[in-house]
Amino acid sequence: MAERLRILRASDLDGTLDMRDVLALIERAFAERGLGRTEMPPKSYLHFPSHQGVLLIMPGNLPQLEQAAVKLINVHTRNPVEHGLPTLIATVVLISPETGEPLCIMDGTYVTGMRTGAVSGVATKYLARKDARVLGIVGAGFQGPFQLDAVRHSMAVDEVLVADLVLERARKLAERARGFGLKARACETVEEVVRGCDVLVTATPSDHPIVKDDWVHEGMHINCVGTYAKGKQEIEGAILTRAMVVVDDWEQASHAGEINVPVTRGEFDRSGVYAELPQIVAGLKPGRTDDSAITVFDTTGLAIQDVVTAWQAFQVAKERNLGFIIDPLYT
Numbered sequence: 617m618a619e620r621l622r623i624l625r626a627s628d629l630d631g632t633l634d635m636r637d638v639l640a641l642i643e644r645a646f647a648e649r650g651l652g653r654t655e656m657p658p659k660s661y662l663h664f665p666s667h668q669g670v671l672l673i674m675p676g677n678l679p680q681l682e683q684a685a686v687k688l689i690n691v692h693t694r695n696p697v698e699h700g701l702p703t704l705i706a707t708v709v710l711i712s713p714e715t716g717e718p719l720c721i722m723d724g725t726y727v728t729g730m731r732t733g734a735v736s737g738v739a740t741k742y743l744a745r746k747d748a749r750v751l752g753i754v755g756a757g758f759q760g761p762f763q764l765d766a767v768r769h770s771m772a773v774d775e776v777l778v779a780d781l782v783l784e785r786a787r788k789l790a791e792r793a794r795g796f797g798l799k800a801r802a803c804e805t806v807e808e809v810v811r812g813c814d815v816l817v818t819a820t821p822s823d824h825p826i827v828k829d830d831w832v833h834e835g836m837h838i839n840c841v842g843t844y845a846k847g848k849q850e851i852e853g854a855i856l857t858r859a860m861v862v863v864d865d866w867e868q869a870s871h872a873g874e875i876n877v878p879v880t881r882g883e884f885d886r887s888g889v890y891a892e893l894p895q896i897v898a899g900l901k902p903g904r905t906d907d908s909a910i911t912v913f914d915t916t917g918l919a920i921q922d923v924v925t926a927w928q929a930f931q932v933a934k935e936r937n938l939g940f941i942i943d944p945l946y947t
């Protein structure tokens with residue numbers, strides 16, 4: 617029977633997901649990928665140079681879960697100033713594996729925030745020291761709260777340190793952490809955060825390294841979230857050469873992730889990568905085994921993360937009758 621099409625705006629989705637559920641879903645999706653049971657063609661790009669824009673097309677299919685979707689996400693840097701629009705606008709189309717029908721079209725901003733936070737949480741679970749207590753976050757923009765919410769479930773946090781170019785944003789995120797009952801403070805410098813933490817998240821759009829090798833100590837775990845394009849980099853390349861490096865996907869990471877600049881310069885190659893996170897989650901390789909190791913996780917964001925997160929939001933939306941429903945587009 618033909619399915620009707622559910623439309624979900626950002627305002628319908630906010631608050632539909634519990635981070636603990638999303639952490640479990642991301643772990644499941646990564647296990648599926650590690651076992652070779654996902655389909656995820658490489659991201660495709662459309663370029664709009666005259667508008668300083670790019671559109672990414674991200675398809676993903678998890679046959680064991682009967683879930684498929686395509687995410688469209690752009691980066692148009694002039695949007696806020698020239699058009700009063702966000703830089704990033706994400707849309708997810710959920711596809712029925714059985715019939716190919718689109719079942720739902722949803723705003724993808726919230727899903728992107730939740731799934732990006734959750735993958736740092738999963739990486740922290742497998743790669744951070746068990747006695748890690750201080751969480752550092754550099755970059756307190758849109759991603760900041762999602763990173764905080766996810767990683768706090770994956771380690772026993774005593775204190776949160778936050779830095780941002782805009783100190784007020786760091787203060788706000790620290791306040792949010794205090795709202796979870798955690799000790800937290802905004803720091804004046806990135807150095808203070810890095811030197812003082814056990815687990816670090818970098819979530820800035822910086823195009824040059826803002827984390828210096830000198831500041832990084834033994835036993836630390838770093839989730840590199842911010843780098844999304846060729847030529848960008850948040851941590852000094854020297855850190856990679858003394859760390860156990862884990863990527864979400866070699867192809868994506870070597871082209872557009874934290875490792876892309878050292879790879880392009882010939883300073884780092886695939887032999888320097890310990891594993892892809894899906895291999896660790898699937899149990900094919902161990903996570904951290906040495907308390908003194910520095911671990912670095914380079915995440916570029918996989919379409920399968922969007923698929924499982926968006927499907928969960930869709931289920932909740934159906935239960936709560938959120939959004940609105942229209943006849944199938946082909947009628």
Ligand SMILES: NC(=O)c1ccc[n+]([C@@H]2O[C@H](COP(=O)([O-])OP(=O)(O)OC[C@H]3O[C@@H](n4cnc5c(N)ncnc54)[C@H](O)[C@@H]3O)[C@@H](O)[C@H]2O)c1
Pocket residue numbers: 728732754755756757758759760779780781782785806819820821822826840841842843844915916917918
């Ligand atoms: N890996 C993934 O899957 C994934 C997913 C979503 C977003 N991202 C990337 O994560 C980054 C952050 O995304 P967002 O949506 O939070 O962006 P945002 O613009 O909302 O926030 C970025 C924050 O970083 C701060 N910042 C910039 N440069 C800094 C510096 N040198 N030192 C300290 N703070 C600095 C800014 O002041 C801002 O508050 C972006 O580069 C984005 O493309 C990655």
